[in-house]
Amino acid sequence: MDGKVALVTGGSRGIGAAIALALAQEGADVAITYVHGEEAAREVVAKIEATGRRGVTLRADAADPAAAVGAVERTVAALGRLDVLVNNVGIGALGPLADFSAETVDQVMDVNVRSVFLTSQAAAVRLGHGGRIITIGSCMAQRVPGPGGTLYAMSKAALTGLTKALARELGGRGITANIVHPGPIDTDMNPAAGPYAQPQAAMTALGRFGTSGEVAAMVRYLASEEASYVTGTELSVDGGHAA
Structure with missing residues (x-):
């Protein structure tokens, strides 16, 4: 990925941080977005720069439509181009159906769906063949x-x-779109030693949590030239959770 530029949303910790570093290790310059935890974001960029690549932190609230779109333009302004977009940002919301307020529904959909659509829409304008x-x-x-x-x-x-619609929409331009479904992953938000870890691990075929690095390895493959004929697909890194 020498000379290429990637944007990883929500890249200051956990899976996003692992992805950002994996892409940098492959030769990409990487911009990451964050909304909280500026220090953590700067630590990720320091690791990116330690590989010899350029790293950029972008504070962007995914719930804000202008910020979601602006992250793409700010990446191009800082690093000169865009070749890979990784839509990693997301928030969790678990609980009884009756307990979800309309405000909570809006918040989750704004971050987990609308921001992904808008960022992908903006990126599609900037991505060239092989994006x-x-x-x-x-x-x-x-x-x-x-x-x-x-x-x-x-x-x-x-x-x-x-993802499937993006693959059809952009395939004629040589741009691929894929989605990665992680299973239970050991992060600070959902630690493998946490109080809810045992039943999650038991739901997998392998009986364990995955690591951020295992998810990042799949993303690294999808971003590579070797995956140029892979598009519109769902790839699971879930230890057999869906088996």
Whole structure:
């Protein structure tokens, strides 16, 4: 990926940070967005720069339509072009169906769906032949193992439809679009040693949590030249959660 530029939304921690670093290790300059945790974002950029690549932090609230679109233009302004968009930003919302307010529904859909659409729309204008749009979904878009997941599963399932439509819309320009569904992943938001970890691990075929690096490896492949004939697909990195 030497000379290419990637934008990873929500790249200051967890899966997003691992993806940003993996792409930098492949030779890409990488911009990351964050809304909270500027120090963490700067630490990720320091690791990117340690690989010899350029890194940029962009504060952008995905719930703000202008910020979602602006992240693309700010990436191009800072790094000169855009070759890979990774839609990683997202928020969780689990609970009884009756407890979700209209405001909560709007918040989750604004961040998890609208921002992905708008950022992809803006990126499509900038991406050239060989461009990549890679979206991070969720294992709950394929299998909801228990109650409480209505809102989150809906928001992530919507991204599958968007991805397939993007593949058709942009395929004639040599741009691919794919979605990666992580299973239970060991992050600070959902630690493998946390109080809810055991039942999550038990739902997988492998009986364990995955790592951010394992998800990043799939994204790295999809961003590569080797994946130029892969588009419109759902790829699971879920330890067999959907098996």
